[in-house]
Amino acid sequence: MGLLQAGASPELCEEIVALGLPLWNELPEGAAHYLCWQNERLELVTIGEKGTVAVDFVGGAAAHRRQFGGGRGQPVAKAVGIKGEYVPRVLDATAGLGRDAFVLASLGCEVTLIERSPVAVALLLDGLRRAQADAAIGKIVGRMRLVFGDGHQELAKFLAGQGVIYLFNPPLASPEFDVVFLDPMFPDPTKRAKSKKEMAAFQTVIGDDPDANDLLFPARQMAKKRVIVKRPRIAPVMAGVKPDFVFGGESTRFDGYLPLSRG
């Protein structure tokens, strides 16, 4: 997976290389997917597919959900515990394309996103920057921070009080999190919510997250109030650990775990 260079700015090329991805002048033989700059944004293209994947916080599905998605009544908002004056500080340790994080930020949460896939990070960064330029949405993404790295390692750094490197927005003065949110890829496609063709391509590029269970313990040490694990409705619980509470959604379940001591 790499960036097809035609049309991309030198800054974008530099950033892609810094994320560890190659630049391509032409598609290598056998490539099934590639990143490219088109329609004034970074897009993930799948050869032979019309639809592409890009992060758009200003228009499309994100705008629709922000206006008509049910606000604080949405299961994800209830799951993280938004209520009255209380808006939790959230650490989303499996950020993906930032859709859940954006919903929470649009409801007032400060959200720190960790993502380890360079492809997802490149798409996210591009979407966050374009959103920054929009007067209304700029305020929302002003509450979002992005860290490129593995959730296990970045959680360990936060727990040890070590610094982490932010690619978007300055660090929080004190990185304390009320909620740690986990939504790793679920390995069994028969239990996953049906996704559009383009999103299926994203899942193919990112791959499964076979180490997902290992995130639960450090997440429970990190969270001051709760850990929320997003799962397909009929999927088994994470790491075989029974949740302390559950919020049901239509096709999705939010399993809640109480914090564990750091000692």
Ligand SMILES: C[S@@+](CC[C@H](N)C(=O)[O-])C[C@H]1O[C@@H](n2cnc3c(N)ncnc32)[C@H](O)[C@@H]1O
């Ligand atoms: C199902 S997607 C998350 C979707 C996201 N909630 C959204 O709203 O767009 C799972 C993402 O978690 C990332 N991920 C899984 N395990 C991770 C880990 N240990 N550290 C960082 N990212 C991880 C994957 O790379 C993938 O992009």
